[in-house]
Amino acid sequence: MKRYAERTAVDGAAFRCGYGQITALLGHNGAGKSTLFRAAAGLVRLDAGTMLVGGHPPGSTRAQQATSYMPEQPDLYPGVSVWEHISFIALAYGLPGWERRARHLLERFELGDRRDALPHELSQGLRRRLALVMALLHGAEVLLLDEPFNGLDPHSALRLRTTLSDLAAGGAAVVVATHILHDAQRIADQVIVLEHGRVKAGGDLSSLAHKAGLSRQAGLEEVYLALTSEPR
Ligand SMILES: Nc1ncnc2c1ncn2[C@@H]1O[C@H](COP(=O)(O)OP(=O)(O)OP(=O)(O)O)[C@@H](O)[C@H]1O
Known part of the structure; x- marks a missing residue:
């Protein structure tokens, strides 16, 4: 449970994100997705309840080493180039031989020729791609990505x-908060629907469709709209 003053951001959000799986965290604006990520990344402390990340308390050194978190608004520093941003992550995690992986990720996200660019010279989507490269660099076993498809x-x-499917196939626990149901439907093994900080429903798409009283072939958007009420 997490409260901000008298506002409860998360309460009753019990679920598990397994290794080798992609979990899509869905919910209206303000449902508590980012709060859960921030708690898992050790940036805010829960007021009650338990959370483990890679088997360790959030914020502990072992949890930090196991985790990579990309916030919804990634921090990029003015005057610091693409390559310098990546070097900083490599230094922070003490990654040996990181340059090869960095070059590979930059190519994969089509930033290979933008190594010297500064954040203000990149479009919104290119900045998001840089943040993704930074999040993927250290090959974390737990990946927490807040709105990675935006832009x-x-x-x-x-x-x-x-990339995310490959990482999950390689054993990572991948958790993605998103409003883009088209992308979520294509990759998620498990979908968690949050409403007002609580888990409204969780499971694979066909079990959620069943819960919503829809055909097992229903798409995620239809299922989401059936399971949730209009935001207030
Ligand atoms: N630092 C804060 N101070 C006060 N209230 C906060 C703070 N951060 C979040 N909240 C509140 O906690 C609730 C959950 O917010 P959160 O950012 O976790 O939602 P979200 O599901 O990520 O939303 P969105 O889809 O809009 O990103 C909201 O009511 C929000 O206003």
Whole structure:
């Protein structure tokens, strides 16, 4: 449970995100998705309840080493180049031989020729791609990505979906908060629907469709709209 003054951001959000799985965290604006991520990343402390990240308390050194968190509004520093941003992450995690992986990720997200660019010289989608490269650099076993598809063009979104599926196939626990149900439907093994800080429903798409009283072939948007009420 997490409260901000008299406002309860999260309460009753019990679920598990398994290794080797992609979990999509869905919910209206203000449902508590980012608060859960910030708590998992050790940036805010829960007022009650328990959370473990990679088996460790959030904020502990072992949880930090196991986790990579990309906030909804990633911090990029003015005057610091693409390559310098990546070097900083490599230094922070003490990654040996990181340059090869960095070059590979930059190519994968089509930033290979923008190594010297400054954040203000990048479009919104390119800045998001840089933040993704930074989040993926240290090969964390737990990946927490807040709105990673925002601002990506369709090819980049496809590349990201493939990358996340590959990482989950390699054993990572990937958790993605998103409003883009098209992308979530294509990659999620598990969907958690949050409403007012609580888990409204959780499971794979076909079990959620069943819960919503829809055909098991129903798409995620239809299921989401059936399971949730209008935001107030
Ligand atoms: N630093 C803060 N101080 C006060 N209230 C906050 C703070 N951060 C979040 N909240 C409140 O907590 C609730 C959950 O917010 P949160 O950012 O977790 O939602 P979200 O599901 O990520 O929303 P969105 O889809 O809009 O990103 C909201 O009511 C929000 O106003």
